[in-house]
Amino acid sequence: MTGIVGYGAYLPRYRIKADLIAQQWGADPEAIKRGLQLLEKTVPGQDEDTITISVAAAKNALRRAGIRPEQIGAVYIGSESHPYAVKPSGTILIDALGIGPDVHAASYEFACKAGTEAMYVAYSLVKSGEMEYALGIGADTSQGAPGDALEYSASAGGAAFIMGQKNVVAEILHTHSYTSDTPDFWRREGESYPRHGGRFTGDPAYFKHIIGAGTALLAKSKMVPADFKYAVFHMPNGKFPQEAGKRLGFTKEQMETGWIVPWMGNTYSGSSPTALSAVLDVARPGELIFMVSFGSGAGSDGFVFRVTEQIDRVRDLAPKTRDYLDRGKIYLHYGEYAKYRRKIKLND
Amino acid sequence: MRDVVVIGAGMTRFGESWDKSIKDIFVEAALGAISDAGVDHIDSLYVGAMSPGLFVGQEHLGAVMADYLGVTPVPATHVESACASGGVAFRQAYLEVASGASEIVLAGGVEKMTDGADVTEVLASAADQEYEIYHGITFPGLYALIARAHMEKYGTTREQLAAVAVKNHRNGAKNPNAQFRSEITAEQVMNSTMVADPLRLLDCSPVSDGAAAVIVASMDVAKALKKNMVRVIASAQASDTIALHGRKDPTTLGSVVTAARKAYQMADKKPADINFAEVHDCFTIAEIVVTEDLGFFEKGKGGEAAAGGLTSLECRKIPVNTSGGLKSKGHPVGATGIAQIIELYEQLNGRAGGRQVAGARIGLAQNMGGSGASCVIHILEGK
Amino acid sequence: MITARYHREIPQRYRLEAGKCSACGHVSFPPRIVCPSCRGRKFETVKLGEEGTLLTYTVVRVASDKFSKETPFAVGIVELSDGVRITTQLADVDPDELKTGQKVRMVFRKVQEDGKAGILCYGYKAIVI
Numbered sequence: 001m002t003g004i005v006g007y008g009a010y011l012p013r014y015r016i017k018a019d020l021i022a023q024q025w026g027a028d029p030e031a032i033k034r035g036l037q038l039l040e041k042t043v044p045g046q047d048e049d050t051i052t053i054s055v056a057a058a059k060n061a062l063r064r065a066g067i068r069p070e071q072i073g074a075v076y077i078g079s080e081s082h083p084y085a086v087k088p089s090g091t092i093l094i095d096a097l098g099i100g101p102d103v104h105a106a107s108y109e110f111a112c113k114a115g116t117e118a119m120y121v122a123y124s125l126v127k128s129g130e131m132e133y134a135l136g137i138g139a140d141t142s143q144g145a146p147g148d149a150l151e152y153s154a155s156a157g158g159a160a161f162i163m164g165q166k167n168v169v170a171e172i173l174h175t176h177s178y179t180s181d182t183p184d185f186w187r188r189e190g191e192s193y194p195r196h197g198g199r200f201t202g203d204p205a206y207f208k209h210i211i212g213a214g215t216a217l218l219a220k221s222k223m224v225p226a227d228f229k230y231a232v233f234h235m236p237n238g239k240f241p242q243e244a245g246k247r248l249g250f251t252k253e254q255m256e257t258g259w260i261v262p263w264m265g266n267t268y269s270g271s272s273p274t275a276l277s278a279v280l281d282v283a284r285p286g287e288l289i290f291m292v293s294f295g296s297g298a299g300s301d302g303f304v305f306r307v308t309e310q311i312d313r314v315r316d317l318a319p320k321t322r323d324y325l326d327r328g329k330i331y332l333h334y335g336e337y338a339k340y341r342r343k344i345k346l347n348d
Numbered sequence: 349m350r351d352v353v354v355i356g357a358g359m360t361r362f363g364e365s366w367d368k369s370i371k372d373i374f375v376e377a378a379l380g381a382i383s384d385a386g387v388d389h390i391d392s393l394y395v396g397a398m399s400p401g402l403f404v405g406q407e408h409l410g411a412v413m414a415d416y417l418g419v420t421p422v423p424a425t426h427v428e429s430a431c432a433s434g435g436v437a438f439r440q441a442y443l444e445v446a447s448g449a450s451e452i453v454l455a456g457g458v459e460k461m462t463d464g465a466d467v468t469e470v471l472a473s474a475a476d477q478e479y480e481i482y483h484g485i486t487f488p489g490l491y492a493l494i495a496r497a498h499m500e501k502y503g504t505t506r507e508q509l510a511a512v513a514v515k516n517h518r519n520g521a522k523n524p525n526a527q528f529r530s531e532i533t534a535e536q537v538m539n540s541t542m543v544a545d546p547l548r549l550l551d552c553s554p555v556s557d558g559a560a561a562v563i564v565a566s567m568d569v570a571k572a573l574k575k576n577m578v579r580v581i582a583s584a585q586a587s588d589t590i591a592l593h594g595r596k597d598p599t600t601l602g603s604v605v606t607a608a609r610k611a612y613q614m615a616d617k618k619p620a621d622i623n624f625a626e627v628h629d630c631f632t633i634a635e636i637v638v639t640e641d642l643g644f645f646e647k648g649k650g651g652e653a654a655a656g657g658l659t660s661l662e663c664r665k666i667p668v669n670t671s672g673g674l675k676s677k678g679h680p681v682g683a684t685g686i687a688q689i690i691e692l693y694e695q696l697n698g699r700a701g702g703r704q705v706a707g708a709r710i711g712l713a714q715n716m717g718g719s720g721a722s723c724v725i726h727i728l729e730g731k
Numbered sequence: 732m733i734t735a736r737y738h739r740e741i742p743q744r745y746r747l748e749a750g751k752c753s754a755c756g757h758v759s760f761p762p763r764i765v766c767p768s769c770r771g772r773k774f775e776t777v778k779l780g781e782e783g784t785l786l787t788y789t790v791v792r793v794a795s796d797k798f799s800k801e802t803p804f805a806v807g808i809v810e811l812s813d814g815v816r817i818t819t820q821l822a823d824v825d826p827d828e829l830k831t832g833q834k835v836r837m838v839f840r841k842v843q844e845d846g847k848a849g850i851l852c853y854g855y856k857a858i859v860i
Binding site for chain 3: 466468469472476478479480482483484485486488489492493494495496497500541542543544545546547589591592593594598
């Protein structure tokens with residue numbers, strides 16, 4: 001049995017309401033909130049980045065896994081906002097947690113699905129018998145261009161998953177990846193903000209790949225939507241995942257627990273991973289979880305998880321996802337948000 | 349060890365000296381001291397400066413000043429102990445004469461702070477670079493930590509801190525060499541810009557350019573020149589942990605307590621024997637803590653004493669910082685320790701004008717570096 | 732930030748590794764060659780606990796250029812396990828709500844940056860719990 005032996009999420013405390021972003025750019029707050037089904041989003045503190053978020057999430061995962069850091073054989077972090085263009089985020093996480101130096105590390109990049117990539121590779125190394133434990137993290141402090149639709153959703157946060165074969169909390173039964181050259185959203189080297197193809201990001205991109213991966217995954221696993229207790233999809237806004245789930249045959253109830261985007265925003269590589277973490281926080285032994293991520297460019301990674309009895313032993317060993325989502329929120333106004341996100345041109 | 353006498357003093361007016369370089373101001377002060385002393389040569393020179401390298405890119409200051417003062421080939425030494433550089437330079441000069449190695453030594457101090465360096469960052473190099481400054485704390489911040497701890501432990505108030513600044517400006521207004529020669533009110537202090545809670549702008553000594561120099565000599569030389577016998581009766585120095593968090597109690601400056609004990613012992617005097625003192629008021633809280641640690645007031649009562657006028661020029665308990673202190677006189681870092689000695693010297697020679705302490709016979713100068721990691725104390729006796 | 736200098740401090744900044752004197756038990760952070768308590772020279776590496784108490788603090792409003800965009804920020808002295816005290820920034824706090832005696836936990840944050848192109852410098856900060 002191979003799967004998740006420890007998991008944990010981290011979200012910053014800062015928030016900005018969609019209302020304030022709308023007011024800043026002269027948009028109608030109610031129309032925005034209705035259309036995107038987003039109310040507020042997380043904002044990283046000035047001293048937070050993908051690395052600090054990953055470290056916090058990984059610490060929670062280690063607490064739940066109950067293993068020593070030195071036992072981890074690989075560290076993969078998937079993000080769209082790695083602090084260094086050249087120097088993997090994992091190299092800093094390793095020293096922060098006391099992992100290594102006998103360890104493999106790499107950074108992954110695939111728009112919003114870099115996190116599930118890291119999870120997939122970590123899982124595969126353990127499944128193949130190459131190592132005992134591997135850590136896969138999805139974390140981001142994504143940047144939305146000022147005044148662009150993505151500014152309402154681009155947020156910060158992440159989740160970490162330690163894969164192993166002992167004391168598995170959620171067994172991975174099946175995976176499936178689906179990729180094609182679809183230029184729906186990208187960022188050229190040296191550019192500050194990504195660009196996207198507007199409505200082209202919908203059916204030809206997000207839906208095509210999620211449905212493609214989802215359908216194949218159901219076939220591979222010989223299961224139907226009704227077999228699952230929970231369904232988690234990449235959440236670029238509130239509407240898309242609900243529509244994707246519906247098209248695949250899942251109900252609102254199945255998606256509800258993981259649907260944290262209206263309050264979290266789109267944590268990009270952290271999106272479906274943090275949703276998965278929120279689901280694990282409440283899931284019961286024996287329940288099945290269906291998860292499909294999406295990364296622009298484009299591709300989807302799908303997973304079928306089965307929760308084990310071990311969940312009851314580890315769930316309370318670290319803060320839960322909703323602890324971070326619901327508690328201790330610090331609201332910013334747009335000027336503070338722009339300062340924190342370095343959208344203001346400084347004299348340097 | 350032989351007796352050592354202070355026979356001459358000279359200093360620039362402290363303030364922003366845009367037209368003068370670090371060499372210009374030092375030479376000006378040194379020539380003033382040499383002229384006041386009436387000597388025709390010096391045997392060696394010490395120059396105290398905290399960070400000429402970081403402020404103006406110039407190290408090797410001993411050699412630079414010996415060259416520009418025209419006294420090569422005498423030995424010349426740059427002395428550094430952060431804000432106590434001047435006091436330690438004086439101590440080195442004292443020891444050189446006391447030991448018999450030299451007859452006439454110039455002890456000077458200088459700092460040129462306005463040439464464009466990030467002053468906050470340079471001053472911070474006096475603290476623990478890796479474990480205090482790395483985290484963004486500043487010098488006002490470190491003394492603010494002391495202030496908060498002192499206020500919570502002893503009930504020292506915001507008003508008491510302000511009283512120190514007001515008193516020092518009142519004294520400085522009478523000092524022709526002071527950077528700020530205007531009085532200020534407690535309201536102005538308490539409404540000035542917050543720098544590091546609870547310390548405000550007017551709780552902090554300013555950024556200044558300035559130089560000061562004194563000549564110390566043996567008794568024989570002093571007698572031959574018919575000088576007043578202003579003798580150094582104590583010279584003591586002590587160290588403490590570099591980081592404030594390394595101290596057992598942040599409300600006491602251990603280096604001050606240790607140096608004071610050694611100084612009083614050497615001079616065979618008690619705190620009550622001191623007629624007046626120049627102390628290191630880099631921040632208002634520093635003066636309060638130091639007056640306690642020097643034994644002038646019971647621990648915790650320094651604020652009350654300041655607010656009660658016990659350290660003012662008029663009051664006869666113990667006038668503190670008649671020169672205006674660092675706050676009003678200015679704080680060109682390396683020069684401060686020497687400027688303190690100069691105030692003692694002028695008072696003991698009856699030349700302090702409107703700041704004169706009547707019957708001044710024994711004065712104490714306390715100079716310290718960083719958040720108290722180094723401290724040097726001198727006691728001078730006149731007549 | 733010179734890279735070699737930063738790299739040497741990583742065990743302390745990232746993992747709070749200290750040195751416990753084998754002779755008298757005094758814990759030094761950062762580790763030292765000479766024990767400040769008994770002048771001993773033998774030590775074992777220990778990790779400081781992550782929780783502590785806020786002893787005193789200030790709110791820096793005028794900072795050096797490097798930290799000038801982050802003001803106002805709080806810095807304090809925290810006492811951790813073994814009585815070890817450290818100077819640290821307080822993260823995610825409203826300065827008006829700080830009080831000495833509050834319980835804090837150390838977290839991993841970015842402490843400074845060497846400009847736009849230099850290295851990122853991480854380390855510990857304290858959050859109020």
